[in-house]
């Protein structure tokens with residue numbers, strides 16, 4: 001478990017104090033995939049780098065697996081870094097070393113013999129699906145393959161926690177999906193805690209269990225991805241969700257101006273996603289509806305659907321109740 005209590009961080013640059021993180025409380029549970037989303041400069045990297053001691057907080061208490069980081073000496077910090085692996089946006093591989101030697105490198109640093117380090121690196125190569133590339137150099141690999149080497153190297157010292165610093169931001173959508181799948185598998189099979197920072201809500205939707213939203217150094221919202229993604233409360237979170245769904249909010253506003261009725265947002269999750277509810281409720285209550293927007297997708301493995309309707313007819317409240325009785329989350333939106 002990683003626990004931030006009143007943690008804050010300021011940098012002094014050119015004689016001035018700049019606040020990167022305002023005091024925040026946050027708990028990341030063992031074994032979960034936790035996403036931290038925010039725009040550039042929001043404080044994501046700072047938050048992540050506090051966890052492996054690459055940055056020290058200006059105040060507050062940070063505990064990793066029950067150990068306060070401010071009590072660690074040099075040896076303690078080195079042990080922490082073996083238990084907390086990290087992967088990076090630009091992979092940070094050693095260009096003069098082969099794939100297998102890149103993976104073995106942290107073990108060699110930790111004093112493991114060359115033969116043992118290579119045996120372990122070979123196992124990791126298989127896990128990330130790169131056996132065929134073991135003797136190549138990083139320059140001979142695609143971005144996705146480089147990130148797989150990064151993952152294998154991070155796993156070499158058998159960490160309990162994996163930090164991912166914009167790990168898919170330099171990759172195309174298909175490669176992003178395969179690297180996220182790899183991370184998901186590692187989380188499930190090895191029980192590793194994964195903390196990832198990203199500026200894309202879509203990355204959070206695909207792999208994270210919980211998420212925190214940072215805005216200019218403030219933690220503005222956090223919770224299970226199903227809650228935060230489907231029912232965002234803070235304007236910054238709403239913008240992230242709208243961006244990831246490719247919604248043009250201005251165009252949507254224009255569309256709404258053209259239709260009559262009250263606006264209803266229906267969110268279906270799990271089994272409710274597959275029920276033929278719309279027609280049934282319309283028949284039973286005599287309402288009519290126009291679909292303004294709709295989406296069916298998954299949050300991690302949970303199927304969900306979200307529809308925005310303009311509803312006409314007298315029995316709006318009865319229709320809303322029928323949807324709610326069928327397990328659908330119902331929200332009336334202001335016009």
Ligand SMILES: Nc1ncnc2c1ncn2[C@@H]1O[C@H](COP(=O)(O)OP(=O)(O)OP(=O)(O)O)[C@@H](O)[C@H]1O
Pocket residue numbers: 011012013018019020038039040041042043044045046047
């Ligand atoms: N070493 C440093 N010295 C001075 N200021 C810093 C330092 N590192 C970060 N900052 C400042 O702290 C704030 C938060 O930076 P941070 O890198 O944590 O944000 P971020 O959300 O990760 O952004 P990005 O996605 O662009 O990396 C920014 O205003 C940044 O300029």
